[in-house]
Amino acid sequence: MKIYSKKDLNEFYQSLTYDDISLVPTEISRVKSRNEPLTACDFLGERLSLPVLSSPMDTVTGVEMAVELTNSGCLGILNRFDSSLENILASKGETEKIRCVSIGLNTELGVVERLAARKMIICLDTANASNKEVINKTKEVKHHFEVKLIVGNIANGATLKQLEDAGADAVRVGIGSGSVCSTSIQTGIGIGQVSSILDVLFTRAQENLKIKIIADGGIKSAGDVAKALSLGADVAMLGRMLAGTRETPGEVIKYNGQLWKKYRGSASFGVKMKNEFIEGEETMVAYKGTVRNVINSISDGLRSAMSYMNCLSLEELRKTETFTVLSNSSFLERLPRA
16 A cells, blocks of 8 residues: 655546545654644634634525524624525624624625724635636735635645735645535535645645645545644635534424425525526535534544554644555445445
8 A cells, every 4th residue: 555645646637535544653653642732723813622624605604603603613604695694793602702704706895894993804716716706806905804714615736926026825626626616516526625635735835835724525424624724724624514513594394204404506506596507506404403512523533543543633634645546445444325
């Protein structure tokens, strides 16, 4: 079996995603238990106890989810379709815990000014950050306001320097890899998440950039979070893993004796509500209970991975250089069986 470094994986002859690789422990671990590794990190001026962000999707992050993720030491990005944004800006109390809000290309500067006054992180939520309009909006926002700005999405590092030069503080990496995203099918665009993250990572290093990397898409488990961070991502963005929890927007639906909640892509018909090009699907996911249980499970899995990999901090985990590429059979062999 060959042990691959990040450089090896970046130069691999095929595009790779999380299911294609595995972490390989090669050292005697000095970690006594999974309670020892520290998963805290600084991200755009915020101290997180777990490097997890929620996707700004209308069926994932509303007010309740954003507040609860703050309480859990994570960062919730309020979706730009949320009709309660004006009420949030005018109110106090629990909504003051919301630290990040998404906007669109057409969001007026007056709204951005009010968000900046609350010292919120702003996420410019677009499908393609490698776009002149995104560059111009980024420059406009950063010229007028002192805010931390997330842009997205990109699939490789080709435009990374232009985005940082425009003022972007962090970039969402991943196109077409979301579970309800049909961009790759509809357009033929996108590569595997492992290859996307690594290409951006090496571009950042080669061009001596400081922009933060958000692994956005394709994460199905705590193990995928560990892989994303081991590859060098600063934080991981979750959609489907958080979908179906009590705090997501929407009602719980009972069907065939089981509880469900809606989950849909930001470019789905249910969001656009008009007949134009659709790049997102709509589905139902099983009800999962409180999001705190999901966050705790991710934390436990990540700490356990760190204990295997002899890492006491996320900084150490991001220096991982021991991976293997899995055959389809070896991936299937590891799946739980009834």
